[in-house]
Amino acid sequence: MAAEAGPISKVLIVIAMQKEATPLVHKFNLVEAPAHQSTFPKGAPWVWYHGSYKGLHIDLVLPGMDAVLGVDSVGTVPVAVVTSFSIQTLKPDLIINAGTAGGFKAKGASITDVFLASDVAFHDRRIPIPVSIVSHFSYMCCPGVISILSLEMSKSCMCQTIHN
Structure with a gap:
């Protein structure tokens, strides 16, 4: 059963790399959620920024840094996992997956x-x-x-x- 369409008030932006996320964080004046306020599982390297812009609540998430290699966790699996978890916990009205092409x-x-x-x-x-x-x-x-x-x-x- 499809969800009813309604007004968009919560937007989730998913980005794989910090370098790609930084311009949007600045543009929308987003702040990083402290670890103790995060809804992410303890120990997950995921990064969550949030804030409001023109009446919209914006959540921006990224999979964070690979603990072993020290590089952005790019690829289908890390992004799919953080996206799935973010959809379940943040309950966005609109999801934008940026930087995927x-x-x-x-x-x-x-x-x-x-x-x-x-x-x-x-x-x-x-x-x-x-x-x-x-x-x-x-x-x-x-x-x-x-x-x-x-x-x-x-x-x-x-x-x-x-x-x-």
């Missing part, structure tokens, strides 16, 4: 390109599998997002560009 440069994508999707397909890209068994999900499209965000259509109807 770095591999699309060869296809003509650039920084500031925005991809709006109405379908999700997942498979482990290192394992060749037939298209017929790829996990595929459709979900509600966000009507009006292109005009609300003042996006321009690009060469692909999925790719929009934000101009600052």
Whole structure:
């Protein structure tokens, strides 16, 4: 059963790397939640920033640093785990996964390109599998997002560009 659409008041932004998150933290004047206030499991390296901007409550989460390697915990597993936990505990109305198209440069994508999707397909890209068994999900499209965000259509109807 699908949830009823209502006004958006809580936004969850998920980003894999601190370097990508820092500009948004500053732009929205977000503050890092102290460990004792965090809803994250004790010992999890995840980072949680929160605050308000133009009437919206914004939560920004990232998987944090790998304790062994000392680098950002990028990749599908760390981001999926922090995203899943954040959805369950923070209960956002809208989820924005930012910084996920770095591999699309060869296809003509650039920084500031925005991809709006109405379908999700997942498979482990290192394992060749037939298209017929790829996990595929459709979900509600966000009507009006292109005009609300003042996006321009690009060469692909999925790719929009934000101009600052």
